[in-house]
Amino acid sequence: MPWHETLIRVRFNEVDPWGVVWYANYFIYVEAARCEILERFDLLPDALWSHGYTAPVIRLSADFKAPARFNDRLTVRMAIRPQETAKLVFAFQIVHHERGHLIMQGETEQVLLNHRGSMIYRLTGELADKVQAMSDSLSRHS
């Protein structure tokens, strides 16, 4: 199953005094990629809200393998890890666009809350169909 790919260019204000991308800024790139996927399946935050839910991130993992620098072009690859429970787990890799080496990789895990702030244990209805379509299209086990 192919990754969803998003092209990013590192901006001047994203690098630290050592000239490399500050570690937490990579998650801005990951978020841009995630939003592209969510838009494709009509699951952007406002659509999710209209279904009655929010989806906070409850876990994040990341390994940093090599630095990215100002004006580098980066490819953010994103996929979904299939889940038995009502969670959304996105796997991501950021690679250097021209040279291809791995810069960082990780996962985010989200749960679904209703508007009363209670966690949903099972997805149902139209939301379940959309999440299933997204998962079928982008599932990746390894």
Next chain:
Amino acid sequence: MDTLKHELKQMIVTTLLLEEVSPEDIADEAPLFGQEGLGLDSVDALQLVVQIENDYGVIIENEEVGREVFASINHLADFIAAKRS
């Protein structure tokens, strides 16, 4: 009912990979969540809900129901027994 309670304790320990808790350590009436009891959290509940559905065919829809059901082993066993009958 005692068999069901024992099964549930075993299932909790196995599903959540609890290393420092054995099924015998879990009292029937002790709260499963929060510091006064077993100390489970809402994400643990998500795992247990899937296992309970697989094992007993009983569905727990959301946290609002779960708060009652996971109050203790006694509550969980009563809920499953009632739904199955």
